[in-house]
Amino acid sequence: MGEYFIGIDLGGTSIKLGITDATGHLLHKDEMPTRPAEGAKAGMERMAAGARQLAESAGIAWGDVKGLGLGAPGFLDLAEGKILRLTNIPWENVPIRDGLQDLLGIPVVIDNDANVAALGEAWSGAGAGLTDMVLITLGTGVGGGVIAGGRLIHGAGGMAGEVGHIPVEPGGVPCGCGQQGCLETISSATGLVRLATAAVGAGRATPLKSDVEAGTITTRDIVNAAREGDPVALEVIDTAVDALARVMAILTLVNNPAAFVIGGGVSGAGETLFTPLRRAFGRHALPDVARGVQIIPAQLGNDAGMIGAAGLTAKGTMMG
Ligand SMILES: [Zn+2]
Structure with missing residues (x-):
């Protein structure tokens, strides 16, 4: 039992995934190559499979995972949950929030990489x-x-x-x-x-x-x-x-x-x-x-992005 959140830090060479508790404490993490050339659909499917695998490796039932956040480098339409254009990844106009929600059945929120790093440091890092x-x-x-x-x-x-x-x-x-x-x-x-x-x-x-x-x-x-x-x-x-x-x-x-x-x-x-x-x-x-x-x-070093991404969906529980 409990409430857990998954954060994904999408980068040009690697995708980092982490699972946190409701206080932003990182419980388990994983990493996979981005393989940008395979395309956004394949990327989304691997991220979704990686998220389920991460929860399993951490011994957390999928039903206790309450949300997933994604941080990405580039231009995003936050309201629509879409990737417009990324740095070092040739994926354009990808409705990634809805795509991941459909694959995983949990709420998904996206934001840019610098913002999620700030949220990570504010949640459980130097700015806690x-x-x-x-x-x-x-x-x-x-x-x-x-x-x-x-x-x-x-x-x-x-x-x-x-x-x-x-x-x-x-x-x-x-x-x-x-x-x-x-x-x-x-x-x-x-x-x-x-x-x-x-x-x-x-x-x-x-x-x-x-x-x-x-x-x-x-x-x-x-x-x-x-x-x-x-x-x-x-x-x-x-x-x-x-x-x-x-x-x-x-x-x-x-x-x-x-x-x-x-x-x-x-x-x-x-x-x-x-x-x-x-x-x-x-x-x-x-x-x-x-x-x-x-x-x-x-x-938080390189973990800030994934922790903050997880925090995107844990808003109700963070910082009072
Ligand atoms: Zn400038």
């Missing part, structure tokens, strides 16, 4: 117990999700929380979204590597030069150089955290979160990132509003 928080993920791009008043915010067109595309540098470099100078072009892993490469190109002396010239430079190299005191690496990180902190200062005045939860690969830099980020936030944010705002690392 907070009704107002913003998740910002610093990975290849910059993603975000906003929880306000205990609810995931979608806005009129479902685009709320797309913090990576807030423009921060007029006339800056082109972004994948078509604009220029978005936060994502500066504060993502891609942005950090771009800034380090530009510094080497400008003739700055740095131990990163060999990595840049070999074309192998990663965020990890930049973070390691910063830890060893390389001024160029420290400047690159300062530039990235300054842009991020300015966006956070603005968001603070929009919905006054109790915490910014920072996730994604770049957040693995730990205090090399968080210390200058907190300092920059202190510089840019209005003191009376910013006081007490926590800036903390995400806790």
